[in-house]
Amino acid sequence: MSPKDYRLLxxxxxxxxxxKLRPEELRRYCDELRRYIIDECSVNPGHLASSLGAxxxxxxxxxxxxxxxxxxxWDVGHQTYAHKIITGRREAFRRKRRLGGISGFPRMAESPxxxxxxxxxxxxxxxxxxxxxxxxLRGERRKVVAVIGDGSMTxxxxxxxxxxxxxxxxxxxxxxxxxxxxxxDQATGALKSCLLKLSTSKHYNRFKQSLWRxxxxxxxxLHLCQKAWNxxxxxxxxxxxxxxxxDFRYFGPIDGHNLPELVRTLRALREIEGPKLLHxxxxxxxxxxxxxxxQPTWHAPGRFNPDTGERIAAKGATARYQDVxxxxxxxxxxxxxxxxxxxxxxxxxxxxxxxxxEMPRRCFDVGIAEGHAVTFSAGLAAAGxxxxxxxxxxxxxxxxxxxxxxxxxxxxxxxxxxxxxxxVGEDGVTxxxxxxxxxxxAVPGLTIAAPMxxxxxxxxxxxxxxxxxxxxxxxxxxxxxxxxxxxMPFETLPEGRGRRLRTGSDxxxxxxxxxxxxxxxxxxxxxxxxxxxxxxDLRFVKPLxxxxxDEVGRTFRRVVTVEDGCLRGGVGEAVAAFFNRRGHDVxxxxxxxxxxxxDHGTPAELYALCGYDExxxxxxxxxx
Numbered sequence: 053m054s055p056k057d058y059r060l061l062x063x064x065x066x067x068x069x070x071x072k073l074r075p076e077e078l079r080r081y082c083d084e085l086r087r088y089i090i091d092e093c094s095v096n097p098g099h100l101a102s103s104l105g106a107x108x109x110x111x112x113x114x115x116x117x118x119x120x121x122x123x124x125x126w127d128v129g130h131q132t133y134a135h136k137i138i139t140g141r142r143e144a145f146r147r148k149r150r151l152g153g154i155s156g157f158p159r160m161a162e163s164p165x166x167x168x169x170x171x172x173x174x175x176x177x178x179x180x181x182x183x184x185x186x187x188x189l190r191g192e193r194r195k196v197v198a199v200i201g202d203g204s205m206t207x208x209x210x211x212x213x214x215x216x217x218x219x220x221x222x223x224x225x226x227x228x229x230x231x232x233x234x235x236x237d238q239a240t241g242a243l244k245s246c247l248l249k250l251s252t253s254k255h256y257n258r259f260k261q262s263l264w265r266x267x268x269x270x271x272x273x274l275h276l277c278q279k280a281w282n283x284x285x286x287x288x289x290x291x292x293x294x295x296x297x298x299d300f301r302y303f304g305p306i307d308g309h310n311l312p313e314l315v316r317t318l319r320a321l322r323e324i325e326g327p328k329l330l331h332x333x334x335x336x337x338x339x340x341x342x343x344x345x346x347q348p349t350w351h352a353p354g355r356f357n358p359d360t361g362e363r364i365a366a367k368g369a370t371a372r373y374q375d376v377x378x379x380x381x382x383x384x385x386x387x388x389x390x391x392x393x394x395x396x397x398x399x400x401x402x403x404x405x406x407x408x409x410e411m412p413r414r415c416f417d418v419g420i421a422e423g424h425a426v427t428f429s430a431g432l433a434a435a436g437x438x439x440x441x442x443x444x445x446x447x448x449x450x451x452x453x454x455x456x457x458x459x460x461x462x463x464x465x466x467x468x469x470x471x472x473x474x475x476v477g478e479d480g481v482t483x484x485x486x487x488x489x490x491x492x493x494a495v496p497g498l499t500i501a502a503p504m505x506x507x508x509x510x511x512x513x514x515x516x517x518x519x520x521x522x523x524x525x526x527x528x529x530x531x532x533x534x535x536x537x538x539x540m541p542f543e544t545l546p547e548g549r550g551r552r553l554r555t556g557s558d559x560x561x562x563x564x565x566x567x568x569x570x571x572x573x574x575x576x577x578x579x580x581x582x583x584x585x586x587x588x589d590l591r592f593v594k595p596l597x598x599x600x601x602d603e604v605g606r607t608f609r610r611v612v613t614v615e616d617g618c619l620r621g622g623v624g625e626a627v628a629a630f631f632n633r634r635g636h637d638v639x640x641x642x643x644x645x646x647x648x649x650x651d652h653g654t655p656a657e658l659y660a661l662c663g664y665d666e667x668x669x670x671x672x673x674x675x676x
Contacts, residue, residue, distance in 0.1 A: 058084050065140050067114035067165075078115060079311055082107050086339045088142075089133050094358040098149055098156050098478075101337035101350040102202050103133035105232050105308075109199070109332060110134035112314035116322065117195055123167040123183050127176035127200040129157030129482075130351075131230065139165035149478035151653030151661075157482060171482020172447065173420045174207025176200045177227055181217040184225040195322060201230030201334075203397050206419030217327045218299035226321055227300065227329045230308065232336040295329045304331030309338060348400045370531040371538075374471055376506045377527070378403025379538065380513050381440055382410055388517065392432055394418065394441040396425040402442040402471045422447050426454035426468070433464040438517055445470040445485025445526060452491060459522050460495045466523075467516040473502070473526035473565070474616030475645070475659065480652030486645055488526055489564075490621035493594045499547060500524045500593040502565030505535035508591070514542040526565065526593075528616060530655065533569045548595035554579075556586035559673055560608040564590045564623050567614040567664060574669035583674045593623055601627065605636030612672045614664050615644040641672050 060077060061084040064070050073081060086107045093100045111134065113124055119139070126132045136154065137145050141163065147153030158166040168179045180198035187194050204210060217225055295302045303321065306313050314332070321330060336351075337343025342361030343350035355364040385391040385407055393415040399405040408415040418425050422443050429439035443451065448470055459466045473485040492500055499521065503509035509527055516523035553568070554575055563571040568589045575585040586608070588600060604611060611631075613624035624642030631638045643664040650658055659665035663672075 058088060060084055061088055061137075061142070064138065065142065067119050067138060070111065070114055070138060073115075075312060075315070078111060078315075082111050082311065083339075085111070085134055085137060088137065088145075090340055090358050092145055092148075093133075093353075094356050096146065096148060096150065097352065097354045098133070099130040099352050100340075101343045101347050101353075102128075102130035102232075104340055104343060105334040105336045105338045106131040106199075106201070106230060107134045107338070108309050108311050108314060109228070109230060109334065110138060112311060112318055113197065113199070114138050116315055116318040117197065120164040120167070122195040123180065123197070124165075125168045125176045125180040125183070125196070125198045126158050126170050127198065127204045128173045128202055129170040130202050131199065132158055132170075135165070136163075139163055149480065149652050151651070151657045153652075155480055155652060156478065157480070169482070171479075172450065173202070173204040174200070174210040176204070177210055177213030177217065180227070181213055181220070181223065181225055184217075184223045185220065188223050195224065195226070197226045197228060199228045199230055201232060202336075203420050205229060206397070207421055208423065214295070214298045214300065221299065221326050223327065224325045225327045227327070229304075229329060229331050230334055231305065231331060232334045299327065301326065301328040302331065303328060305333045306330070308332035308334035351400075366531075370534045371506060372403075372530060373506065373509060373527045373532055374401070374403040374529075376509050376532060376537060377442065377469060377471070377513070378406040380510045382407050384440075384513065384517055385411055385414060388438070390436065390438040391517065392416065392437050392439050394425050394429045394432070394439050396420055396422045396443060396447065398442065398444065398471075401444070402469075404442055422451040423454045426451040426466070427458045429466045429468075430454075430458040430462070430464050433459075433466045434462070438465050438467065440467045440469055440513070442469040442471060444472040444483075445474075445488045446472065446476075446483050448488060449491070455492065455498070455522075456495055460498050463497055463521055465520050467513070468522070468524045469513075470524060470526035472529045474528045475650060475655055475662070476529045477655040477658065478652050481649045484645075484650055485526070485528075486618045486650075488524075489593045489615065489617045489623060492524060493621070493623075493626065498522045498524060498594065500526070501545075501591060502526050502593060504563075504566055504568040504589050504591070505533040506537035507535045507540060508545075510537050510540065511543045511545050515545045515547070518544065519547065528566050533566065545591065548592050548597055550588055550590040550592065550597040550600045552586065552588050552600075554585065554587035556584040558584040558608075559586070559610040559612060560604045561585050561587045561612050561614070561669070561673060562590055562604070562623075562627060563587070563614045564593060565616055567616050567669075570659070570664070570666040571614050571669055574666050574673060577666075577670055578673040581674065585673055590623065596623075596626060596630065598630065601630050602634060602636075605631050605634055605638055609638060610641070611638050612641045612643065612669070614669055615642075616664070617644055618647075619644040620647055643668060643672055 060081050089103055144154045149156045158170045160166055160169055176198040180196050184196040293302050306317055336347045353363055393404045393407045395402055395404045396418055397420045399408050399417050425441055429441040432439045470488050476483050501512050503512050512525050561571050561575050575587045578585045613627050615623045619642050622644055628640040645662050
């Protein structure tokens with residue numbers, strides 16, 4: 053489809069203009085909108101499949117509700133591309149997730165139509181209930197809708213919100229469950245079975261459809277009939293309705309791609325007060341066959357040819373750290389029957405799907421439930437297993453208490469692997485893994501390591517397996533440094549010991565994790581320009597190598613530290629504090645992420661922005 057085929061799309065720059073469309077025009081608008089998302093994401097990648105599945109839902113919501121006065125809270129944000137385009141950001145969408153462009157997720161500071169920011173799952177119901185309660189207290193008649201999907205209903209916070217909101221029968225709240233049977237990967241758990249029963253009961257759905265067709269124009273009568281039917285429903289389904297057990301009025305399931313039905317249903321539900329839930333069935337990747345047929349891959353596929361569906365791989369790409377993790381985990385599991393894998397709905401995202409394919413009984417996808425993932429791993433460890441629990445750094449923030457209370461205090465041998473540590477790039481402020489090193493370094497008895505390259509990651513996993521204690525390994529998103537690793541013999545690395553990579557006499561460079569690669573290049577350039585640099589790879593955030601630091605403190609008067617994380621409470625501050633305790637007269641320059649939120653952009657752009665790319669390190673080494 054060429055730009056000239058977006059004739060209807062280009063007329064609409066707000067929900068107010070959308071409301072002027074006739075029903076048949078709304079259908080055509082959605083078709084153009086879907087194609088626009090595909091075309092733009094093919095050259096400027098993002099979260100494609102989830103947003104394709106929510107096109108009709110976004111259009112119907114803005115068609116029926118009076119946004120932004122009525123509030124729509126989107127969970128996670130993977131579903132919101134259509135919402136962004138409808139609400140005046142069609143042209144800005146071309147620069148989504150780029151430095152200086154709009155975010156790929158809802159952000160309150162970006163638009164009045166983004167009622168609440170959303171980057172982490174399961175928050176929408178609690179936030180929307182708070183908004184609905186505030187409207188009630190202030191005497192405002194605005195409507196509030198929470199849209200939750202992409203597996204987010206498995207998160208504990210979603211159930212906490214349902215539990216609280218269901219008990220407040222006078223508060224007007226609509227929860228829309230956008231049920232596509234997926235997170236990034238296939239949905240798992242008992243809730244999946246519960247929803248499947250609701251969506252496939254022929255008797256129940258035949259009755260519901262007939263009831264809606266007959267009484268959609270009279271919502272109060274519809275509600276009375278529904279209450280009478282609820283008493284008989286358990287016999288038909290042989291299964292109680294979870295949401296009605298929590299005092300939500302349950303409606304659906306309905307086809308989330310049927311625009312007339314969506315619009316008709318939403319209009320009827322506007323007139324029914326109190327907490328209610330609409331169950332909407334959608335297809336992740338709807339309208340684009342490659343995405344429908346391989347939904348995990350097309351969750352965020354990168355660049356692709358929109359006509360053929362061929363994905364365009366980056367030239368010269370090295371093995372991703374997540375793949376080094378996934379393949380090494382399979383090797384370790386083959387050799388040691390104690391090894392199991394645990395992930396909160398990220399098997400493909402962290403490459404634990406490799407173990408899941410080979411040893412499905414020893415790999416557990418627990419759904420979007422990070423706290424449970426850690427405590428479940430603690431239970432496995434208490435019973436003699438060695439779980440490798442892989443959680444993105446930004447999501448591990450949600451399991452902080454579980455790490456402390458359930459793993460560290462009890463000294464259990466859980467290996468916590470934090471993927472996406474540091475600046476992650478285009479996903480932006482909600483997804484950067486900035487705080488893990490500073491936050492977890494305060495926890496007694498926890499070993500924290502950061503590999504400099506692929507081989508180091510492999511050896512740290514082997515070391516952690518045999519450590520017999522809580523062990524955390526953090527590594528970044530994306531491709532590695534190009535070090536040979538596959539098939540290499542395992543090596544046990546001494547805990548809390550770093551290594552000297554380069555000798556020098558003028559300034560010491562201390563790096564942790566993959567910052568050591570840019571650091572090594574900067575040290576080489578600085579030395580060639582006349583500044584002799586000694587380079588040390590700390591390897592361990594905790595415990596720090598005190599012998600190495602004493603050597604540095606006795607030898608150098610200038611030290612530069614580099615970390616891919618926050619400086620407050622980070623490795624650089626710990627190094628400076630150590631020198632102070634030992635009485636070493638050393639000037640320490642720390643490079644990392646300052647006390648500010650970092651927006652989206654390519655990793656290279658963000659490293660430069662924060663001053664710890666190769667050029668930034670070089671400047672710090674050569675300054676006088």
